[in-house]
Amino acid sequence: SVHTAQTLMLKRHIVTLLRNIAHIHYIQGMYEDSLHFSMEALQVPDLPEDELTASLWFNIGNLLWHLNKGYEEAECALSRSLQILDNMRRERTATPCKLDRDIVTTQTLLLLVQDKNRSPVTKKPEAISLLRMLNAQRSGLGYENESVAKTLCAIGTLYMRYREPAIAARFLLESLRVQEIIPDQICDTDKLMTLTQLGQSLQATGHDVDAMACFREALRLKGKSILDETPQVKAIFATVLYNIGMIQSSHGDRNDPQRRVRALHSFKLCLDLRRKALGNEHPAVASALHNIGILLLEDGQVTKSLECFQESLHIRRKSHGHRHHEVASSLRHIGRIHQDRGEYKEALRLHQEALFILRLQSNASSAAFP
Incomplete structure (x- = not known):
């Protein structure tokens, strides 16, 4: 009904404003206040699970990580954000390129947080080093350049070695997206390796049709x-x-x-x-x-x-x-x-x-x- 639509729109405006206020506090280094407003936004009832709610869950996870307020809670918040983004990508309810970028951002932080919860025996120092490198490259060089594409592919390849193809696929998809934006900076061999690894990760997660598309594109190279x-x-x-x-x-x-x-x-x-x-x-x-x-x-x-x-x-x-x-x-x-x-x-x-x-x-x- 019209009333329901108006109510939903009003709630969305409120949540958006709360998120914006939280973001300003975050930029100003007022992390506690930012966390407060982010959590208040998520308390608004009947929110749809979309980019807005995914960003709020990410903000909460990120803030808990910054404030050292509980890595388990941060992991839960980031996992929720990632789940929403994955569902949106599967249902194609948002722009794929932005989704892929946000998925990798969330997955990267989630893996860093999870590493804090691991015992020394199960830590993955090689992966953590690459994830930190990726964050540094994206901060310093932007999201779309050759170095970022190569690091994304390296992380994806590493997680294939760890036999975690779902994680690998997220990084490899983003690597391929970046490569397609800057084709002049990417050699065919790098793209071939990315497509092959991506195809294998999709195949390992039961997405044979998408995997076959990757393999056929690889053969065209x-x-x-x-x-x-x-x-x-x-x-x-x-x-x-x-x-x-x-x-x-x-x-x-x-x-x-x-x-x-x-x-x-x-x-x-x-x-x-x-x-x-x-x-x-x-x-x-x-x-x-x-x-x-x-x-x-x-x-x-x-x-x-x-x-x-x-x-x-x-x-x-x-x-x-x-x-x-x-x-x-x-x-x-x-x-x-x-x-x-x-x-x-x-x-x-x-x-x-x-x-x-x-x-x-x-x-x-x-x-x-x-």
């Missing part, structure tokens, strides 16, 4: 021939093709031969590039062979599949030793082929070796996390 590229760039393109193959193989009807054809094509291109860039006995070569073996087996090409699994097993044993979970995976697949052929003695031997390895892994995991 190749020159006249991938074979003319440096080994490093070949390896990156191989990773792109590998991930495309993973998405292609996991989507669609498993009985659809075209699904296998597309995925096999990607994995074979990946394998060829990895052999050229990394040599024949690199673990990444083994991964490509393993996935080719799976698809060939699905297609009924058992002999070729077995050859792929056996070569993969050889590389994995040489790279990882005899007690690695990837070795167990190769053994399990080879064992299944022998089992299907009725070669039970060999199948049993392979399955038992795989089981032994996995039990060792399980026991080690239990010992590490009692």
Whole structure:
């Protein structure tokens, strides 16, 4: 109704004024007063979760951090702000470029606050150093320059190593946004690395469509021939093709031969590039062979599949030793082929070796996390 709309607008004006007053106090160094007005603004009932409320939660978290008034409370406030911003981005209810920038600002402070709550054993000094560098660069150079883009990408890459892809994606999205604003300052290799890492982070968080878009854009960056590229760039393109193959193989009807054809094509291109860039006995070569073996087996090409699994097993044993979970995976697949052929003695031997390895892994995991 008109009355409801007017009431909501009035509340929004009140909250905006309170936020502005809080901001002025913050600029003047009156942090306690700024905190008071920010908290008062959030006490207005029935506020929608939008940029305004996200900014207020951020302000509260930032002020609690500045005032050393409780890192747990600061973490809660910043997490709430980040959740609102993430939801807005997902629902596309605000300008993406500003959202990406605000998301990274909030995520950066949240990670710094969380580090204060960590035990010395779980602290991440490399990440904290990069996050502080990012803050310094943005303060001194602005939000959109080459150094900021590279640091954002480095942070995203690091959080992929930490196996925190959702965090990684936020930094990589912002890095890509910055790169697209200043294309003359960014080389193709940097953009290729960002797109690849972003695609992997999106893939790891279940956003395969967006991931595929990143990978396809990455492939468009190749020159006249991938074979003319440096080994490093070949390896990156191989990773792109590998991930495309993973998405292609996991989507669609498993009985659809075209699904296998597309995925096999990607994995074979990946394998060829990895052999050229990394040599024949690199673990990444083994991964490509393993996935080719799976698809060939699905297609009924058992002999070729077995050859792929056996070569993969050889590389994995040489790279990882005899007690690695990837070795167990190769053994399990080879064992299944022998089992299907009725070669039970060999199948049993392979399955038992795989089981032994996995039990060792399980026991080690239990010992590490009692």
